[in-house]
Amino acid sequence: MDQSSQIVQYILSGLSNGAIYALIGFGFAIIYNATGIINFAQGEFLIVGAMTAVSLARVVPLPVAIALAVLITALLGGLVELIFIRRVREASVLRLIVITIGISIVMREAMLHIWDEKVRALPFFTGTDVSTISILGAHISPQALWVLGVCAVIVTGLTLFYRYTLMGRAMRACADDRMAARLCGINARWMVTLSFMLSAGIGAMAGCVISPLTQTQYDMGAPLAIKGFTVAILGGLGNSFAAVAAGLLLGLLEAFTVSQFASAYKEAVSIVVLLLILVFRPSGLFTRSDIGNLRAH
């Protein structure tokens, strides 16, 4: 393989990882916009989704298993909101952080006891783990194309949902001005529940589509959450196309780091990017800096 096709290879693998980060980032942004909470359990939704799909795929066809897994995870997300978050909507940020962290650990430990610590994976959606497609001299798994495709569909779907459906517009109204939305007769509480469900469902879908490539283990949620959060911040929390761009950017950055340094440093890349962004451009890369309200002063 020559130099240029190797670069194409890195770009493609970077893009498919980046698409997943973008989806996780979306999950963060959806809940953040509805409630002002950063949900530390976001990464766990991916793993729950993928694990559920792996178990279901033994008894039902793969597409049905994935659909059910997304549904189950979405319900779980809604349940988390109903049981925990709803009680403490007016609590301090510190308390909310601590609660979502607690939820993430309970979910992780529950997964450890349900699915043990073995590494599992969904079967490849098309072909097998050795089938490849040649693009510009690089060889990639068809699953990478599935990842990109699913990401594109979800982004388009979400954009249309938020822009044109009544429910999507109601959710946006709540995020914008909760009181005004309620005065218009929107049930703000259910919009919050719904955003948790939506966020969990998208997470589950991301978990399923990446599972054949990266495998799934009960404790993989936290590093994924960090990356998704980095992307959400990079994209300015809420700007969906910026989040996609940020996700792809982070994926590419990681892919090229792996090509140059030991893979142990791959994790460090996103964290360093996160710290740099938080320090220098807390409003995100693609927005104007006047939104920089997350600084203390």
Added chain:
Amino acid sequence: MPLRRYAPVMCAAAMVVLIQVALSTTGNPYYMTQITMSAFYAMVVVGLCLLMGYAGQASLGHAGFFAIGGYVSAVLCTVNLLPYRDAAVLSALRSLGLLHIWKDIYGAEILSFVPWAAFVAVLILAAVIALLIGLPVIRLKGHYMAMATLGFGLIVYRIVIGTPLFGQADGISNVPPFPVGFGLQINGRAAFRVENYYIAWAVLLGMMVLSIHLVHSRIGRALRSIHENEEAAHSLGIDTYRYKLATFVLSAVFAAIGGAMMTHYNGSIGPSEATVMKSVRYVVIVAVGGMANLWGAMLMGVVLNFLSLRGVFGTFDDAVFAIILIVIMLYAPDGLLRMPPIHKWKTLLTRRSRE
């Protein structure tokens, strides 16, 4: 300093002695080993309590500082510099008394730093790293600071796991005991059990006294005003940023001291000390003790770690901590020791948020 501020310290010291006597006379001295280890963990908790309860900043990376303390002293005390003994730098360090030759358990000669030198290095390094991390991170609000410190904790874990110098997944073992002076040494062997029990408590209570002083000083008042209303504090001319940063550095140094002492006590340290779950556990303990309650945090730090070390929670160890955390945050956000009276429970359980 009024007497009533020292009274709890006296009570705590008396309890410590009482427990030691009780354990020794009833023939359960091995409990002391776990209490000693719990006291080392409680040092992290006391520092974190200052940071979370008084400065109002959540850190999800304090296991990182504990690990920095442990690993730096472990590396400096075990790295064998014998092949480089003739280097000018090393002979200079030796003439200053910072290096010594000792024999490990296999009888091999090792030229490494004396534990005191390593300990001072730990203090300096922890403070410098905390300062470098804190400078940008302290400026961030709640969620963002939590995520950034979580990131810091993950980086420390990755470095420890990925670097041969730190023993990767195996950690570092054969760390020598730490002679602290006055004929005492931090040593995990059974013969030193009582001695180390008191050393650990002396340091922990010393940290408590320091923290109590701090809370009641000008700095403490400034911190509390920040916690109550940051903008008001800021407008009164309180340099909120500097105070928060100072607390962050102090809490990191406390954690590193705990880590260094624990490493000399156990004779080893492994990557499990640097995991995110450990950091979360410290946060849990502070929350259970009551955010701004130093004594509650210290007590819970010792009790919960002791129960965990005894294996009371079995394979549900982490889950138990997480569930405690959620329940406390939902129903008693001021901590277990300041729970609302029973008659309020009914309204609390049925309460939903008012919108």
